[in-house]
Amino acid sequence: xxxxxxxxxxxxxxxxxxEAAANGGxxxxxxxxxxxxxxxxxxxxxxxxxxxxxxxxxxKLSEYLGKxxxxxxxxxxxxxx
Amino acid sequence: MEVLSVSVDSMFVHKMWNEQELVKMVKGGVPFPMLSDGxxxxxxxxxxxxxxxxxxxxxxxxxxxxxxxxxxxxxxxxVGRNVTETIRQIQxxxxxxxxxxxxxxxxxxxxxxxxxxxxxxxxxNVWKEWKTESAFE
Numbered sequence: 001x002x003x004x005x006x007x008x009x010x011x012x013x014x015x016x017x018x019e020a021a022a023n024g025g026x027x028x029x030x031x032x033x034x035x036x037x038x039x040x041x042x043x044x045x046x047x048x049x050x051x052x053x054x055x056x057x058x059x060k061l062s063e064y065l066g067k068x069x070x071x072x073x074x075x076x077x078x079x080x081x
Numbered sequence: 082m083e084v085l086s087v088s089v090d091s092m093f094v095h096k097m098w099n100e101q102e103l104v105k106m107v108k109g110g111v112p113f114p115m116l117s118d119g120x121x122x123x124x125x126x127x128x129x130x131x132x133x134x135x136x137x138x139x140x141x142x143x144x145x146x147x148x149x150x151x152x153x154x155x156x157x158x159x160v161g162r163n164v165t166e167t168i169r170q171i172q173x174x175x176x177x178x179x180x181x182x183x184x185x186x187x188x189x190x191x192x193x194x195x196x197x198x199x200x201x202x203x204x205x206n207v208w209k210e211w212k213t214e215s216a217f218e
Binding site for chain 1: 082083084085086087088089090091092093094095096098099102106110111112113114115116117118119120123124126127128129131134136137138139140142143144145147148149150151152153158159160161162164167171174176208
C-alpha cells in the first residue's frame, strides 16, 4: 500500500479523502481554509512521509478507504506521556 | 482497524525512538506507520497544531471505511489517552455500521450489553429498555 521512499526531507501534502487534489500536484499545499473538523463529514486527505517497520514510506490517507482508521496525533517522540 | 500516528518529528527521529525506546515497550516495535508532519500542516487542518509550542496536541480521529470522521478527541499534552475507551467506541461504531444504522448504542454500552433499535415504538419507552445504572456499569 505505502510507497517506499528514499531518505529525504519530504513534507506532507493533501486535499480531502476520496477527492482529487485541486492542482493534482504532489507538492500542493494542504488547503488552509479547511480547518474545521466536523464529525459525519469526510476527513481531510493528506500524503505524508513516515517510518514503518524499518522502511521510509510515503503514505496517503485515502489509500485506506474501505478500512477503519485511527489517526493519532501526539506532541513528540521521546516525550513522556 | 488501521492505526496511523502523526507528530512533527522527522521520520529519522521516529526510527530512532522506535529502535531505542519503543521496542522495549512493545515486542517487535511499533507495528503501524509513524508519520512525519514537519511544519504541522496536517495538524493545522485537523485543528490539533499548537503554533506556540510548535507541536501537535493529543488528537485522535476515528475514520470509517468511507473516509468519514465518526469521532474525535483532543487532549493537551500532559494527559494520556484511554485506549480502552477508544476501543469501546470503535466496537460501537462498527456495530452501528454493520447494522446499517438500525441499531444504536446507549450510554455505557460495551460489547454484550443491550443496544437500542430507534423507531416509533421506542419513542417515550427508552426507560423500559435502558436504566440509568447502565451508564455506570
